[in-house]
Amino acid sequence: MTITSHEKLLEVDGVTVRFGGLVALHDVGLSIRPGTVVGVIGPNGAGKTTLFNVVCGFLRPDEGELRWKGRPLRKHRPDQLAGLGIARTLQGLGLFGGLTVLENVMTGAGRLARTGALASLLGTGRAARDERELRARSEDVLAELDIAHVADLLPGALPYGVRKRVALARALVAEPELLLLDEPASGLSTAEMDELATRITSLSEKTAVVLVEHHMDLVMRVCDEVVVLDFGEVIATGPPDVVRVDPAVADAYLGTAPEEQPSA
Amino acid sequence: MTTFVNLTLGGLSSGAVYAALGLSLVIIYRATRVVNFAQPALALISSYLAYSVTKGTGSYWLGFVAAIVAGTLLGVVVERLIIRPLRHAGELSAIIATLGLLLLLQAVAGMIWSNEPHAFAYAFDFRGRFSPSDLFAVLAVVVAATGVLLLFKFTPLGLRLRATAFNPEVAKLVGVRVGAMLTVGWGLAAGVGSLAGLLATPPFIFPTVLDEVFVYALTAAVLGGLDNPLGTIVGGLVLGIGLSYVSGLLGAELVPLAALAILVAVLAVRPSGLFGRATARRV
Numbered sequence: 001m002t003i004t005s006h007e008k009l010l011e012v013d014g015v016t017v018r019f020g021g022l023v024a025l026h027d028v029g030l031s032i033r034p035g036t037v038v039g040v041i042g043p044n045g046a047g048k049t050t051l052f053n054v055v056c057g058f059l060r061p062d063e064g065e066l067r068w069k070g071r072p073l074r075k076h077r078p079d080q081l082a083g084l085g086i087a088r089t090l091q092g093l094g095l096f097g098g099l100t101v102l103e104n105v106m107t108g109a110g111r112l113a114r115t116g117a118l119a120s121l122l123g124t125g126r127a128a129r130d131e132r133e134l135r136a137r138s139e140d141v142l143a144e145l146d147i148a149h150v151a152d153l154l155p156g157a158l159p160y161g162v163r164k165r166v167a168l169a170r171a172l173v174a175e176p177e178l179l180l181l182d183e184p185a186s187g188l189s190t191a192e193m194d195e196l197a198t199r200i201t202s203l204s205e206k207t208a209v210v211l212v213e214h215h216m217d218l219v220m221r222v223c224d225e226v227v228v229l230d231f232g233e234v235i236a237t238g239p240p241d242v243v244r245v246d247p248a249v250a251d252a253y254l255g256t257a258p259e260e261q262p263s264a
Numbered sequence: 265m266t267t268f269v270n271l272t273l274g275g276l277s278s279g280a281v282y283a284a285l286g287l288s289l290v291i292i293y294r295a296t297r298v299v300n301f302a303q304p305a306l307a308l309i310s311s312y313l314a315y316s317v318t319k320g321t322g323s324y325w326l327g328f329v330a331a332i333v334a335g336t337l338l339g340v341v342v343e344r345l346i347i348r349p350l351r352h353a354g355e356l357s358a359i360i361a362t363l364g365l366l367l368l369l370q371a372v373a374g375m376i377w378s379n380e381p382h383a384f385a386y387a388f389d390f391r392g393r394f395s396p397s398d399l400f401a402v403l404a405v406v407v408a409a410t411g412v413l414l415l416f417k418f419t420p421l422g423l424r425l426r427a428t429a430f431n432p433e434v435a436k437l438v439g440v441r442v443g444a445m446l447t448v449g450w451g452l453a454a455g456v457g458s459l460a461g462l463l464a465t466p467p468f469i470f471p472t473v474l475d476e477v478f479v480y481a482l483t484a485a486v487l488g489g490l491d492n493p494l495g496t497i498v499g500g501l502v503l504g505i506g507l508s509y510v511s512g513l514l515g516a517e518l519v520p521l522a523a524l525a526i527l528v529a530v531l532a533v534r535p536s537g538l539f540g541r542a543t544a545r546r547v
Contacts, residue, residue: 056437077436078436078437079435079436079437079439079440079441079442080439081437081439082437082438082439083439087438088437090434090437094431094433094434094437095434096426096427096430096431096434096435097430097431098426098429098430099423099426099427099430103423103426106420106423107423107424107427107435107438107440108438108439128419130420131418131419131420134420134423170438174438174439
């Protein structure tokens with residue numbers, strides 16, 4: 001494990017989280033290699049979001065450890081995540097309602113701006129250069145996602161699918177090494193989901209992706225590896241084809257019809 | 265007609281001061297939902313420092329600069345020592361803490377500099393209608409307010425400050441150091457507040473000298489929508505001119521009453537302010 005650990009971006013090792021008497025995660029382990037897409041699936045309440053929050057530093061595990069490029073992540077704070085090279089999107093989008101689309105995306109590029117608060121206050125040339133670079137880079141990402149035309153609008157005025165792309169643009173603009181996507185397909189039309197699948201696949205050339213998702217179709221289509229959670233425990237790990245036929249998974253989650261969740 | 269012009273010009277310079285002090289309240293309110301009742305006391309302390317520095321060195325401008333710098337630092341210290349420890353205790357606790365700080369700092373000022381009024385110099389000649397001092401007040405506020413608005417709108421720091429104000433949780437996720445942004449916000453606000461204090465204090469300084477101005481500044485901020493910096497600046501100028509008319513045409517003793525009447529009317533009719541957007545409250 002230790003010999004190969006430097007080849008892994010993120011390792012989650014034996015993580016347990018308890019909320020009072022409830023065990024939300026129990027001895028969960030997974031590892032993410034560069035350039036791979038890993039799906040985390042499981043019925044509602046299986047602990048997917050809890051796992052996400054642990055990785056992001058919102059929750060501290062009661063037991064276990066996270067490692068980023070082989071180095072332990074202890075007491076990391078959510079605002080340090082971006083600096084490490086990890087970006088995430090949120091289930092609830094979490095766009096800033098009072099900022100334009102472009103400004104929303106620019107907030108995501110913060111780690112690339114190195115001007116301190118004082119220099120900004122004094123209006124140094126460096127701050128102005130940073131501003132221009134942030135703006136240009138953000139415009140590029142918007143163009144890549146085909147939403148350059150809404151750059152100056154407020155997110156509230158946009159259709160849901162477009163807002164999701166804005167949220168994705170904000171995560172991508174910092175050029176993360178690991179991208180955490182929390183239910184990126186929820187609320188999308190079939191056509192938009194196809195597009196998303198293509199996009200995730202092409203993203204994996206630049207960044208590793210962790211996908212927490214309900215839509216089995218999407219997960220099976222784009223993931224290199226799938227981790228199945230149930231009642232806070234990992235019940236299966238492996239390539240989609242293997243996980244799909246795993247009896248424990250079928251029992252817990254898939255059933256005979258993949259879209260239905262048996263009484264969980 | 266001359267009276268009208270005089271009243272308008274006179275109102276403009278006091279309105280600029282209300283606008284600046286109101287702006288300092290808005291910067292903090294929109295980031296934290298806390299009305300900083302200690303703002304006049306922070307400005308008071310920095311004005312007293314200006315008084316002491318000017319007295320010691322003989323230079324008004326040395327005192328002026330010292331006051332702005334000290335005021336900014338005071339804002340930073342207050343955020344770190346008083347507001348930050350209360351961040352999980354709710355907004356009301358922080359508001360009450362600022363009220364306590366107001367009383368404390370006014371008492372401390374009285375202990376250090378005595379409660380007796382001391383003469384406090386104007387920046388320039390203050391005689392005549394729209395004197396050089398009035399002009400300086402308007403220009404200083406225009407420069408400071410423009411600087412703040414440009415900072416918010418066009419710099420990466422301003423973007424992070426605004427992101428923090430709109431949604432601190434998400435701001436953290438995109439890598440903004442929210443705590444640091446709040447500290448910067450308090451420093452910035454207190455710096456602007458100190459400027460307002462320096463302009464509002466003359467001709468005499470005493471511990472409660474800024475209380476009345478604070479009421480007008482709060483009225484200006486409510487008029488502008490409390491989370492709208494530009495609205496507050498317009499609100500301050502409108503209020504200054506309006507109160508100047510009240511003073512000149514109806515009698516100076518009616519000014520505080522008129523300000524309170526405006527405050528109550530705005531809160532009753534348009535609680536989000538004349539320029540405020542009706543937005544969902546952060547809970």
